Amino acid sequence: MKISFLGGAGGVTGSKTLLEIGKEKYLVDYGLYQGSSKSREKNWKRFHIASQVSAVFLTHAHIDHSGLLPRLWKDGFRGKVYCTRETFKLCEILLVDSAKIHEEDAKYANKKQYSRHKPALPLYTLEEVEEILKRFEVVNFEKEIKVSKNISITFYWSGHILGSSFLRIRYKDENGQEKKVVFSGDIGHKRNVLLNPPALLCEMDYLILESTYGDKLHARIPAKEVLGMYLNAILKRSGVAVIPSFSVGRTQDVLFLVKELMDENKVPKVPVILDSPLSKKANKIFNECFTKGCVKDEIMEKGDIYPTTISEVESAEESKNIANADGPMIIISASGMIDGGRVVHHVKNRVVDRKNGIILVGYQPKGTKGRFLLDGEKMLRLHKQELPVNATIFYVNSLSAHGDYLDLIEWIKDSKVDPKLIILNHGEENGSKHFKMLIESQLEINATVAEYGEEFNLDNIYIKNKL
Numbered sequence: 001m002k003i004s005f006l007g008g009a010g011g012v013t014g015s016k017t018l019l020e021i022g023k024e025k026y027l028v029d030y031g032l033y034q035g036s037s038k039s040r041e042k043n044w045k046r047f048h049i050a051s052q053v054s055a056v057f058l059t060h061a062h063i064d065h066s067g068l069l070p071r072l073w074k075d076g077f078r079g080k081v082y083c084t085r086e087t088f089k090l091c092e093i094l095l096v097d098s099a100k101i102h103e104e105d106a107k108y109a110n111k112k113q114y115s116r117h118k119p120a121l122p123l124y125t126l127e128e129v130e131e132i133l134k135r136f137e138v139v140n141f142e143k144e145i146k147v148s149k150n151i152s153i154t155f156y157w158s159g160h161i162l163g164s165s166f167l168r169i170r171y172k173d174e175n176g177q178e179k180k181v182v183f184s185g186d187i188g189h190k191r192n193v194l195l196n197p198p199a200l201l202c203e204m205d206y207l208i209l210e211s212t213y214g215d216k217l218h219a220r221i222p223a224k225e226v227l228g229m230y231l232n233a234i235l236k237r238s239g240v241a242v243i244p245s246f247s248v249g250r251t252q253d254v255l256f257l258v259k260e261l262m263d264e265n266k267v268p269k270v271p272v273i274l275d276s277p278l279s280k281k282a283n284k285i286f287n288e289c290f291t292k293g294c295v296k297d298e299i300m301e302k303g304d305i306y307p308t309t310i311s312e313v314e315s316a317e318e319s320k321n322i323a324n325a326d327g328p329m330i331i332i333s334a335s336g337m338i339d340g341g342r343v344v345h346h347v348k349n350r351v352v353d354r355k356n357g358i359i360l361v362g363y364q365p366k367g368t369k370g371r372f373l374l375d376g377e378k379m380l381r382l383h384k385q386e387l388p389v390n391a392t393i394f395y396v397n398s399l400s401a402h403g404d405y406l407d408l409i410e411w412i413k414d415s416k417v418d419p420k421l422i423i424l425n426h427g428e429e430n431g432s433k434h435f436k437m438l439i440e441s442q443l444e445i446n447a448t449v450a451e452y453g454e455e456f457n458l459d460n461i462y463i464k465n466k467l
């Protein structure tokens, strides 16, 4: 089997890996590039062999893993997209949301005439999203699917977001011998608020492993304690706590922690405003999937993860009205990095008042407004306005959906597996290199870092190691 890293190597977005067994071609994930304009430009590149790809194996719904699938359809792909039920449900809302953003961006570019392309076109449309969604085929966890006579695939719970999976692929190598390769996708950890830890790995020959936190560790202090402390600091002076949060996963974590803190009288029962239509849809999917095994037993027993004081805002009009409301109050809104969405308005309204606080609950990449705040900038530019940062900025750094390098090493140790080679992807260059050294010293397993565009012939690697 040959595998080529077409994205999600030498960086963390645009995950896509091409698998070739003889003439058969498959993809693991087909994600959107995000971040810098140089990175986003890659989204427009036509995939010339799209029509030759028989199937996509989708690890999870995050847009950096699924967000370019409508483009794949546009480029001629007519095969199946295999994924779990929850991944399909989440893709339905995330891909539609993504198409709307691309259509609005194109409209705006045409109005302002800032695009090089005349007229500016969306990356993909709602119709293209509908077409690709028709090709989804839902699979169960831990049930092997025979895709062709040469390849079978099994999805295992990866503990990252609802429905997320790592994949084990069984295939015949050039000599007709059976081999197993595991693609980790994104892997969670044991401290997740709502979700169970990832399933243990099964025996394999090769492991393709993510390395997002290859050189960083999360705080081990429970997020609930930290969040409670920050909320009290803001609410006790009648301030407004604005929590920018990703709609899928993080928002449900935060809502649950706020509910627990309020139920235990550790935080006053103030109004909680959820101003994110996408989060509202994600909450609904979370409720529907409540009994499906990904969520922790103790959470399922509680039955409800939302604070009693919650109100969900739908229309843009209602959203604007919140601007005039006085604290104490908690506003949760997307996006998590303040780089778009309704949260931008809330930060704009609240950042100038020293009574208020902004609680960041996720990773803030360079160049985002969230990162500016985290770095202690005194002025923030939003909607062409320079605003003094008088509100207090807080950061909860223990809510990541990714395991860090200690978590992943522990996961491999617990699984008692001994792959011949670990190929690291989904990480920044330094992080992956750091992680490679630790894997080799701690686990005594050969490791290498995949570069963007690099092709590996797994059958030859095996022969080399044998010699």
Ligand SMILES: [Zn+2]
Pocket (backbone or CB within 6 Å): 060, 062, 065, 160, 186
């Ligand atoms: Zn992810």
